[in-house]
Amino acid sequence: MEGTALMTDAAAENTGLGQRLNEALPVSPEAFVSAMRVQATAVNVVTSDGPAGRVGVTVSAMSSVSAEPPLILACVNRRSPCVATIRRNGVFCINALSVEQSHLADTFAGRPSNGVPFDFEAAGWTSLETGAPVLVDAVANLDCTIHEIVEAGSHTIFIGLVLAAQHRNVKPLIYCDRSYGAPGPLGE
Template identity: 75%
Template structure:
């Protein structure tokens, strides 16, 4: 393996200001997911866009949840969570679990149908994908808790996912020629 030498000054670099960072991140398209959990800590769900695979062997993924969310303590206590990738038709469900329901209460599990795949974490019946996980590791970083999960159950459907970009929901489509 080649070694790359990186030259830098000994002066520490300042972080970019928050507004510049948030502005640049706002235009990054991301899939919309519900992170759900159930167990000794209770049942919870929260909408997130920061989710990605970490490793195929073993199958690991991560989900970032704002530490201010009450879901963080519940997921930690339960030791399990399920990533439910939402379809293009499920923006209202995304709003409900983000605490912005147009009707009803936030975290309204009655708004959809749920099953269990492997763990007790609720899996959305008509999600694009369900990734049922046991907690592998937890990392605190800035304002968020990063849950790294070992995937113990998975399912998927071939439907359009819900995407969030520039403060709005979108459905991906083919590029025009």
């Protein structure tokens, strides 16, 4: 940004800012969760299949990392048994859900209103390059091999190299303030 000066590490150290930041206590988990709860996010089911088995889990923490090479990340809670399976399989697919697929978000979050938690029979699946389950009729599917794994706090961050991608022109499912919704145009 024009006219904005960036503070170097040395300058921060000279002003005492670096020391103050190192001594600062993080916000409470409750305050953090409360602030994040009002952030609208896409809803995705991350899937994997291979020698370690077939798994799927609902995630909202997903983001593109780079277009060249095509990298994407998904964050999965380390307590989830899916973490070890995805790691051993070495592949995963991010399946972006449409507004018609909120039941799958609940199913792969382990709390279906009807049926069995984590049940692949709740939807139609196919595969692309890696063999990871690809959700039929999803907004988008990003089929990946694991590029890097980062442990951060309570989550494992899977960074994937995208080998295949496809999408449909339908409304994505979003989650905000503990409710599902759909994006729409701003009113005039």
